Amino acid sequence: MRILRITFVAFFILIAAALILTAGRLNTAPALAADQPAAALKPIGKPVAITVPLGLPPVPIPADNPPTAETIALGRRLYYDPILSADNTISCASCHGAETGFTDRGSVSTGVGGKKGARHSPTVLNSAYSDLQFWDGRAPSLEEQAKGPIINPVEMATAHDAAVARLQADPKYVALFKQAWGTDRITIDRVVKSIASFERTVLCGNSPFDRFYYGHDKKALSASAQRGLKLFLDPKKGDCASCHTIGEKYALFTDNKFHNLGIGADIEGKLNDLGRYDQTKNDADYGAFKTPTLRAIALRAPYMHDGSFPTLNDALSHYIGGGNANPHLDKKIHALDFLTFDERADILAFMDSLTAPLPTEIGPPPDLAKAQKPATK
Numbered sequence: 001m002r003i004l005r006i007t008f009v010a011f012f013i014l015i016a017a018a019l020i021l022t023a024g025r026l027n028t029a030p031a032l033a034a035d036q037p038a039a040a041l042k043p044i045g046k047p048v049a050i051t052v053p054l055g056l057p058p059v060p061i062p063a064d065n066p067p068t069a070e071t072i073a074l075g076r077r078l079y080y081d082p083i084l085s086a087d088n089t090i091s092c093a094s095c096h097g098a099e100t101g102f103t104d105r106g107s108v109s110t111g112v113g114g115k116k117g118a119r120h121s122p123t124v125l126n127s128a129y130s131d132l133q134f135w136d137g138r139a140p141s142l143e144e145q146a147k148g149p150i151i152n153p154v155e156m157a158t159a160h161d162a163a164v165a166r167l168q169a170d171p172k173y174v175a176l177f178k179q180a181w182g183t184d185r186i187t188i189d190r191v192v193k194s195i196a197s198f199e200r201t202v203l204c205g206n207s208p209f210d211r212f213y214y215g216h217d218k219k220a221l222s223a224s225a226q227r228g229l230k231l232f233l234d235p236k237k238g239d240c241a242s243c244h245t246i247g248e249k250y251a252l253f254t255d256n257k258f259h260n261l262g263i264g265a266d267i268e269g270k271l272n273d274l275g276r277y278d279q280t281k282n283d284a285d286y287g288a289f290k291t292p293t294l295r296a297i298a299l300r301a302p303y304m305h306d307g308s309f310p311t312l313n314d315a316l317s318h319y320i321g322g323g324n325a326n327p328h329l330d331k332k333i334h335a336l337d338f339l340t341f342d343e344r345a346d347i348l349a350f351m352d353s354l355t356a357p358l359p360t361e362i363g364p365p366p367d368l369a370k371a372q373k374p375a376t377k
């Protein structure tokens with residue numbers, strides 16, 4: 001009898017709980033569809049596996065943004081379309097254009113109204129592998145990074161809600177967002193997630209170096225570039241790979257860390273840009289900048305975070321001289337003046353071997369190709 005009563009009470013509690021839960025869900029369902037938190041939002045299409053060229057590892061994918069054919073295509077369009085800028089003149093590609101190795105020719109970049117930024121545009125190629133984005137690492141993901149330039153007054157200068165309103169007023173975009181995200185309600189999170197998914201396909205590998213080193217094609221590199229590779233790796237010679245890393249199975253050419261080479265230091269060793277330090281307030285980060293990848297480096301002049309070196313030879317000369325003296329110069333940077341002129345030429349030949357033709361799928365969509373004009377010469 002007692003057992004029966006307990007069973008009955010338990011049964012009753014269960015039913016009541018189920019009723020409360022269902023009612024709760026029914027009540028909140030419409031609100032959720034409209035205002036889901038960004039993290040709970042996934043594209044509706046079938047996730048695609050991004051194929052990587054020789055010499056690159058698998059692309060890290062965030063759990064809440066698996067790339068789909070639809071989000072990649074939408075992101076590519078948003079990347080090349082000046083629609084996100086205040087006066088409809090500047091797209092992401094103005095400063096990270098395909099023909100210049102996904103960077104631009106200015107020492108610092110130029111945004112709407114000819115306004116100059118403070119730093120040189122880094123390449124978007126292989127930025128999918130960066131632990132942190134920007135020269136100073138201030139954005140934790142490609143998604144967060146993409147919010148920056150839209151709103152930045154010296155880049156695209158558009159408030160996020162204004163950018164979204166402009167897209168929402170364009171029936172072509174409304175249809176594309178519906179296909180990609182299952183809703184015609186455009187949000188800034190869906191915009192940046194689409195752009196980030198496209199960026200995860202902007203990859204550079206399969207260069208002569210990769211075919212030589214990972215593909216075992218002995219003819220892929222000239223004799224000079226092969227000697228340059230040895231010098232690049234040798235801790236007693238160039239020692240470049242201690243920061244621009246080359247792994248056993250793939251090469252990112254970056255340790256994803258921050259170092260001070262004294263770029264921008266004046267004659268007294270005073271730095272005009274404190275780099276990573278401004279983010280961490282950690283003394284070790286004073287004047288330190290993220291090690292950039294060296295892929296497609298021959299296409300990416302001018303060089304360094306301030307674009308102060310017009311040629312690769314100028315960048316190499318900086319290392320030969322041991323960087324610019326300042327109290328926080330990285331311990332790995334020291335004069336390399338013992339390298340002969342032939343050895344210097346070999347290192348340059350090696351750096352030239354890191355460029356490969358880029359697939360047309362990462363260039364502008366055909367109907368937007370005409371709209372491409374670089375922001376800086």
Ligand code: HEC
Pocket residue numbers: 079090091092093094095096109110111112117119120121122123124127130132133134135136142145146149150154155156195290375
């Ligand atoms: C006016 C020029 C300009 C425009 C427009 C612009 N960028 Fe940039 N971008 C830069 C500069 C300059 C930096 C480096 C800033 C810094 O590190 O402080 C940068 C940094 C980045 C990085 C970080 C790369 C790395 O290695 O850390 C990515 C990724 C990127 N931009 C993507 C985009 C996307 C996507 C858009 C469009 C939504 C865009 N950019 C629009 C100039 C621009």
Ligand code: HEC
Pocket residue numbers: 122232238239240241242243244258259260261263288289290291292293294297300302303304305306312315316319330332333347
């Ligand atoms: C201590 C780590 C370290 C070592 C060693 C090192 N680099 Fe770098 N490299 C960096 C960092 C960090 C930057 C960016 C610095 C800045 O802009 O302030 C950079 C920038 C460059 C650039 C310009 C890239 C761009 O996007 O503008 C080239 C080219 C380059 N390095 C080549 C070399 C070569 C060649 C060697 C060997 C002789 C070498 N590096 C050794 C860390 C290193």
